[in-house]
Amino acid sequence: MDLFIGNRNYSTWSLRIWVLMRHFDMPFTAHMLRLDGPDWKQKMCAATPGGMVPTLADGAIVLDESIAIIEYLAEKFPDRPVWPTDRGQRAEARMLAARVHAGFYALRENAPMNLRASLSGRVPHSLVQEDLEALERLLVPFLEKGAGPFLFGSFCAADAMYAPMAARVRTYGFEVSEPLAEYFSAIFALPAFAEWHADALKESWVVPRDDLDYPESSA
Numbered sequence: 001m002d003l004f005i006g007n008r009n010y011s012t013w014s015l016r017i018w019v020l021m022r023h024f025d026m027p028f029t030a031h032m033l034r035l036d037g038p039d040w041k042q043k044m045c046a047a048t049p050g051g052m053v054p055t056l057a058d059g060a061i062v063l064d065e066s067i068a069i070i071e072y073l074a075e076k077f078p079d080r081p082v083w084p085t086d087r088g089q090r091a092e093a094r095m096l097a098a099r100v101h102a103g104f105y106a107l108r109e110n111a112p113m114n115l116r117a118s119l120s121g122r123v124p125h126s127l128v129q130e131d132l133e134a135l136e137r138l139l140v141p142f143l144e145k146g147a148g149p150f151l152f153g154s155f156c157a158a159d160a161m162y163a164p165m166a167a168r169v170r171t172y173g174f175e176v177s178e179p180l181a182e183y184f185s186a187i188f189a190l191p192a193f194a195e196w197h198a199d200a201l202k203e204s205w206v207v208p209r210d211d212l213d214y215p216e217s218s219a
């Protein structure tokens with residue numbers, strides 16, 4: 001399988017699928033398509049049908065939508081617990097994945113993932129407070145109910161979907177409750193996430209629209 005990803009420092013959607021595939025030891029070759037530089041979009045469109053990352057290509061099957069990719073991988077590798085094995089938990093995990101796929105716009109808009117940056121205090125809390133409170137309401141009951149350290153005990157696709165939130169909270173120094181802080185630490189400690197993070201730190205490219213310290217984006 002071929003997985004097309006964006007810059008590791010910034011690409012939240014790529015991170016989710018890459019970490020999931022790496023964690024569950026699914027065979028794939030990653031191809032990085034930069035989200036910056038001249039003609040980046042044309043280059044992306046030349047490499048993938050939709051001009052988006054992540055794009056997963058498995059022979060003639062080409063998918064560029066994260067939820068569809070996750071479901072495809074879950075079916076292709078039924079021996080890997082991509083979703084919890086319990087039916088109720090599986091439904092809840094899918095619900096949590098859908099919520100972050102289609103929500104938390106204030107956090108996404110105002111606190112773009114930027115793994116190598118340390119921008120504590122740079123984003124006014126008022127801009128993201130509602131989203132942070134919604135995150136607490138949504139995730140903490142699952143964290144308190146289970147044995148941890150992940151939402152349903154061991155790592156699953158729902159956790160992959162929330163990994164960029166862990167990154168945002170750390171980069172911008174947002175305050176979160178203890179259960180959420182512990183959960184985000186578990187995500188950072190996951191070997192697959194740590195590998196992605198280490199590779200992100202080696203990148204030097206800047207995506208101005210996602211970098212609050214870059215002059216063009218501070219307008």
Ligand SMILES: N[C@@H](CCC(=O)N[C@@H](CS)C(=O)NCC(=O)O)C(=O)O
Nearest residue numbers: 006011012013052053054064065066
């Ligand atoms: N709905 C897509 C979103 C993917 C997405 O927005 N990817 C960004 C990079 S993180 C992208 O390809 N941006 C290129 C563009 O918007 O032109 C998914 O779930 O995978």
